[in-house]
Amino acid sequence: MTTKAMEFLRNHTLFRGVPQHELEGAVQSMHEELFHDGDPLIVEGSYGNSCYFIMSGQVQIVSRNLIGHTVTLDVLGEGALIGEVSLFLEEKRTSGAQAIGEVTALRLEQNAFSRLAAASPMFHESLSFSARIRTMHAMLSKATIWAAIPNAELRGLAEVTVRRKVYKGDVIVAEGAMADRFYMIAEGRFEVRSGRRKKAVYKPGDYFGEMDLLSGEAHTGTVTALENGELMVMGRDEFHFVLQQYEPVRRQFHEVLRIRRPELLNEEVSAKLQFTEAEQVPEAAVETAATLEAVIPAPPKKDRWMDVLLALGGIFVAFTGLAIWLKQPVWIYAALISGGFVGPVSFVAYMRSSQLLGFKPIRLAAVFAASGIIAVPVAWVLERFWSVGSGLETTTIEHVQASLLIGVIEEIAKLLVCFFFLRGRKQRFLMDAVVFGAAAGMGFAAVESILYGFMYLQQHATSGMLAVLWVRALLSPFGHGTWTAIAAAGLWYGLGRSAKRGSTADRLLRMAALLLISILLHAAWDYPYAAGLWKMVGMVMVGGIGIALLFSLIRQGTKEERAMHRAVNPAQQVEERLRQAVGSDSKRSGSEGPGTSPPSLTCEGCGTVSPAGTRYCGRCGQALQL
Numbered sequence: 278m279t280t281k282a283m284e285f286l287r288n289h290t291l292f293r294g295v296p297q298h299e300l301e302g303a304v305q306s307m308h309e310e311l312f313h314d315g316d317p318l319i320v321e322g323s324y325g326n327s328c329y330f331i332m333s334g335q336v337q338i339v340s341r342n343l344i345g346h347t348v349t350l351d352v353l354g355e356g357a358l359i360g361e362v363s364l365f366l367e368e369k370r371t372s373g374a375q376a377i378g379e380v381t382a383l384r385l386e387q388n389a390f391s392r393l394a395a396a397s398p399m400f401h402e403s404l405s406f407s408a409r410i411r412t413m414h415a416m417l418s419k420a421t422i423w424a425a426i427p428n429a430e431l432r433g434l435a436e437v438t439v440r441r442k443v444y445k446g447d448v449i450v451a452e453g454a455m456a457d458r459f460y461m462i463a464e465g466r467f468e469v470r471s472g473r474r475k476k477a478v479y480k481p482g483d484y485f486g487e488m489d490l491l492s493g494e495a496h497t498g499t500v501t502a503l504e505n506g507e508l509m510v511m512g513r514d515e516f517h518f519v520l521q522q523y524e525p526v527r528r529q530f531h532e533v534l535r536i537r538r539p540e541l542l543n544e545e546v547s548a549k550l551q552f553t554e555a556e557q558v559p560e561a562a563v564e565t566a567a568t569l570e571a572v573i574p575a576p577p578k579k580d581r582w583m584d585v586l587l588a589l590g591g592i593f594v595a596f597t598g599l600a601i602w603l604k605q606p607v608w609i610y611a612a613l614i615s616g617g618f619v620g621p622v623s624f625v626a627y628m629r630s631s632q633l634l635g636f637k638p639i640r641l642a643a644v645f646a647a648s649g650i651i652a653v654p655v656a657w658v659l660e661r662f663w664s665v666g667s668g669l670e671t672t673t674i675e676h677v678q679a680s681l682l683i684g685v686i687e688e689i690a691k692l693l694v695c696f697f698f699l700r701g702r703k704q705r706f707l708m709d710a711v712v713f714g715a716a717a718g719m720g721f722a723a724v725e726s727i728l729y730g731f732m733y734l735q736q737h738a739t740s741g742m743l744a745v746l747w748v749r750a751l752l753s754p755f756g757h758g759t760w761t762a763i764a765a766a767g768l769w770y771g772l773g774r775s776a777k778r779g780s781t782a783d784r785l786l787r788m789a790a791l792l793l794i795s796i797l798l799h800a801a802w803d804y805p806y807a808a809g810l811w812k813m814v815g816m817v818m819v820g821g822i823g824i825a826l827l828f829s830l831i832r833q834g835t836k837e838e839r840a841m842h843r844a845v846n847p848a849q850q851v852e853e854r855l856r857q858a859v860g861s862d863s864k865r866s867g868s869e870g871p872g873t874s875p876p877s878l879t880c881e882g883c884g885t886v887s888p889a890g891t892r893y894c895g896r897c898g899q900a901l902q903l
C-alpha cells in the first residue's frame with residue numbers, strides 16, 4: 278500500500294470526517310491496480326464483490342443494450358468511484374467499465390467497502406442517492422425510447438422514474454381503466470389482451486400506457502405479466518414534459534400511434550405530438566445517401582442476390598453443357614427447370630435486397646409459388662376461353678386486341694395472388710407491394726418459361742428449348758416481374774396503404790395509371806412485331822420504361838421505409854454519433870470483432886427482418902432483441 282493511495286483517499290471528498298484509524302483500516306485491504314487500454318475493470322452482468330477508485334486515467338462506462346450494441350453511458354476520470362452500486366444494492370452489475378489508455382485504480386473489497394460506508398455518513402448518503410439514479414440511468418439508456426435524449430438530461434429523467442417489481446399474473450392495466458402512468462418494460466414478458474383476443478406480447482424495451490396518456494381514453498387492452506419482471510414507471514406530468522422537450526421522442530410516439538391505433542390520431546393528439554415533417558424541411562430531407570447509410574447500416578444486399586444469381590446461373594450453365602454434350606433426358610429436364618428459375622429467382626432476390634424492412638424469404642417463396650401454381654393455369658384457361666394468342670389474328674387491330682387481352686388477363690391473374698398476400702394491415706409499405714408483385718410476376722414467368730421449353734421438347738428440339746430458356750432468362754428482368762411489381766404498386770395505392778393518405782381521387786388515379794402502364798407494357802412486349810428491327814426497338818423501349826418506372830417506385834418505397842425506420846429508432850442516430858465520437862468502440866468492447874457483421878433482427882410481433890442495430894420494428898413498433 279503506497280502512501281500515494283493513502284493520500285488520495287484522505288483528500289477524497291467522500292471521506293471527509295472519517296476517522297484516521299478507520300481509513301487506515303480500510304486501506305489495509307485495498308490494492309492499487311494498473312489497467313491498459315481496453316482492459317475491463319468491471320464486467321456487466323457479473324456479481325461483483327469489489328469497487329474501484331480511479332486514481333489516474335479515464336474509464337468508459339459501457340452497457341450492452343437488448344440488441345447487443347454497446348452503449349457508452351459515461352466517461353469518468355480521476356477521483357471517480359465505480360462499481361459501488363452493485364455492492365451497495367447487492368445486485369448484478371448493470372454496466373461495465375473499461376480503461377481508456379493507462380488507468381491506475383484502487384480496488385476496494387466488499388468488507389472494506391461496508392466498513393467505510395458504516396464509518397462515513399457522507400459516503401453512505403451519497404452512495405444511496407447515486408446508486409438509485411445510476412441504476413435507473415443505465416436501465417433507461419439500455420433499451421428504451423429515451424435513449425435519444427442526451428445523457429445529462431437522461432439522468433434527470435432517471436430521478437423521476439420509479440422501478441416496480443411485478444409478479445407473474447399481475448394485471449398492470451385493466452381493459453377499460455385509465456393508465457395514468459407510462460410503463461416501460463425492463464424485464465419480463467407481458468401479454469396484451471383485448472376481450473378474448475391476444476393482441477401482442479411485450480418484452481424488454483417495449484412500453485405501454487402512452488396511448489391513454491395521449492388520447493385521454495381508457496386502455497383498450499389488459500396488460501398482464503406473464504412472468505416475474507420489472508417495470509420502469511413514469512408519471513403523467515413527467516411523460517408530457519419529456520414529450521414537450523424532445524422532438525425525436527414525439528415523432529417516435531406519433532409513428533407508433535399511427536401503427537398501433539391510427540384511429541386515435543385525431544387533431545388534438547396530433548397537436549400534442551407535432552414534429553417537423555421531413556418533407557417540409559427540404560434540407561433535412563435531402564440527406565445524402567452516404568449519411569443515411571451511416572445512420573442505418575444497409576443490409577448486406579449486393580452479396581446475397583449476386584450469390585443467388587451466380588449459384589443458379591452456374592447450375593444452369595452446367596446443365597446446359599451436360600444436356601448438349603450427353604443428350605440425356607435427365608440433363609435436358611434439369612436444364613429446363615434450372616433455366617426457368619435462374620432469372621426469376623435472382624430478380625426477386627435483388628428486389629428483396631433493396632428492401633429495408635422486408636419479410637422473411639419464405640413469404641416471397643410462397644407468393645412466387647402461388648403465382649406459378651394458380652395464376653398461370655387461370656390465365657391459360659381464360660386465354661383459351663377467349664382464344665387469344667392462338668395465331669388466328671391477322672390484322673393489326675386483331676394483334677393489338679389480342680396482346681392487350683393477354684396483358685389484362687395475365688396481370689389480373691397475378692394481381693389476385695398479390696391481393697391475397699397484401700390484404701393484411703401489416704403489409705403497409707410500398708416496397709411490400711413492389712417486392713410481392715415482383716415475386717408474383719416472376720413465379721408466373723418461371724412456370725411460363727418451363728412450359729414453353731417443354732413445348733419445344735415435345736417437338737424434339739432440345740437446342741430450340743435451350744435457346745428459348747437462355748433468351749427468357751436474360752430478358753426476365755424486363756418482363757413479368759417488373760410489370761407485376763408496377764401493377765402491385767397500383768393495387769397498394771388502391772388499397773389505401775399510403776402513409777401520406779392522399780385524397781381518394783388521387784389514390785385511385787395513381788392506381789389506374791400504374792395498372793394501365795403495367796398492362797400496356799405487357800401488351801407491347803407480347804405484340805408480334807413484323808420485322809426484327811421493330812421487335813428490337815419495341816422491346817428496348819418496353820424494357821427501358823418498365824425498369825425506369827420500377828426503380829422510381831423502389832426509390833420512393835425505400836424513402837418511405839427509411840423515414841419510418843428512423844422515426845421509430847431515433848436513438849440509433851444518437852448512438853451512431855456516439856460511436857464515431859468515442860472511436861472504435863468495437864475494439865474496446867471486444868465481442869464485436871471486425872469482419873463479423875452483427876445479425877439482422879427478426880421481429881417476433883410481425884416477422885419483419887430489420888437491419889442489425891435496429892431497436893424498434895419499423896412495421897409494428899415492437900422492441901427487437903437478439
Ligand SMILES: [Zn+2]
Pocket residue numbers: 880881882883884885894895896897898899
Ligand atoms: Zn414488427
